[in-house]
Amino acid sequence: MKQPASPPDGSGAKLTLISHHLCPYVQRAAIALAEKGVEFERVYVDLADKPGWFKALSPLGKTPVLLVGDEAIFESAVILEYLEDTQPHPLHPRDPLARAGHRALIEYGSAILSDIWAFYVAPDAESFDEKRQRLRDRFAWLEERMVAAPWFDGAEFSLVDAAFGPVFRYFDVFDTIADFGILSSMPKLARWRRALAARPSVRDAVTPDYEPRLWAFLEARDSYLSTLMAAAGGSEDIAPAATGRAAKVVTQPPGAPA
Numbered sequence: 001m002k003q004p005a006s007p008p009d010g011s012g013a014k015l016t017l018i019s020h021h022l023c024p025y026v027q028r029a030a031i032a033l034a035e036k037g038v039e040f041e042r043v044y045v046d047l048a049d050k051p052g053w054f055k056a057l058s059p060l061g062k063t064p065v066l067l068v069g070d071e072a073i074f075e076s077a078v079i080l081e082y083l084e085d086t087q088p089h090p091l092h093p094r095d096p097l098a099r100a101g102h103r104a105l106i107e108y109g110s111a112i113l114s115d116i117w118a119f120y121v122a123p124d125a126e127s128f129d130e131k132r133q134r135l136r137d138r139f140a141w142l143e144e145r146m147v148a149a150p151w152f153d154g155a156e157f158s159l160v161d162a163a164f165g166p167v168f169r170y171f172d173v174f175d176t177i178a179d180f181g182i183l184s185s186m187p188k189l190a191r192w193r194r195a196l197a198a199r200p201s202v203r204d205a206v207t208p209d210y211e212p213r214l215w216a217f218l219e220a221r222d223s224y225l226s227t228l229m230a231a232a233g234g235s236e237d238i239a240p241a242a243t244g245r246a247a248k249v250v251t252q253p254p255g256a257p258a
């Protein structure tokens with residue numbers, strides 16, 4: 001009898017990560033794939049002008065989508081679980097209770113990403129300060145809960161680390177605008193942030209032009225933060241002009257001839 005070319009769970013199929021250059025949820029999946037040493041292709045879409053093939057694959061119109069062969073998986077947490085189920089080098093703890101705790105922390109990371117969005121789109125000083133304080137409260141809870149030696153839960157890099165690498169990356173740009181005091185006096189978080197920034201999987205989850213891209217994106221928000229950016233006069237290192245080096249956005253479906 002003829003054997004299928006790859007196992008029926010799709011674990012031998014080609015993996016393609018449909019990405020957006022700034023999306024923190026995409027970065028989670030890219031980090032997990034790199035930690036597992038899995039080969040994958042990355043295709044970037046313009047979320048401001050979603051191509052038809054992308055809308056057909058992603059019912060919520062969001063990145064990331066992981067293509068397993070021709071099958072599309074959407075929602076980053078689900079993608080992470082699929083990778084745990086099918087790929088080597090587990091990034092979840094074995095103990096079910098600890099694993100549940102880690103899944104909850106990944107959800108907490110998603111809540112923080114929503115709070116970061118609310119912070120950078122806040123229209124005026126009052127709401128900006130409210131969002132700033134909410135972020136500080138969220139991180140204060142984490143500071144209490146974590147080990148950070150050097151990873152979230154100790155010696156093993158886990159999916160919680162994969163979820164928070166992209167969270168801290170925002171602050172590399174926020175810190176060039178002003179000191180908002182969101183992460184100050186939190187030594188464990190500071191140590192964790194440094195360790196994450198130096199981890200190759202985290203560092204390489206974005207393209208080299210990530211910071212100027214984020215700068216340009218934030219500056220265009222017409223928000224309270226964008227007025228602070230204008231007042232700060234731009235950063236020499238990540239100046240908006242550098243966005244001219246932006247990587248090409250792929251608009252054809254994955255696998256289509258270039």
Ligand SMILES: N[C@@H](CCC(=O)N[C@@H](CS)C(=O)NCC(=O)O)C(=O)O
Pocket residue numbers: 020022023024025026047060061062063064074075076077
């Ligand atoms: N819950 C989703 C969130 C994904 C998400 O919000 N993606 C954003 C980019 S970071 C997106 O695609 N937004 C486009 C849109 O909502 O139209 C996940 O975890 O994958």
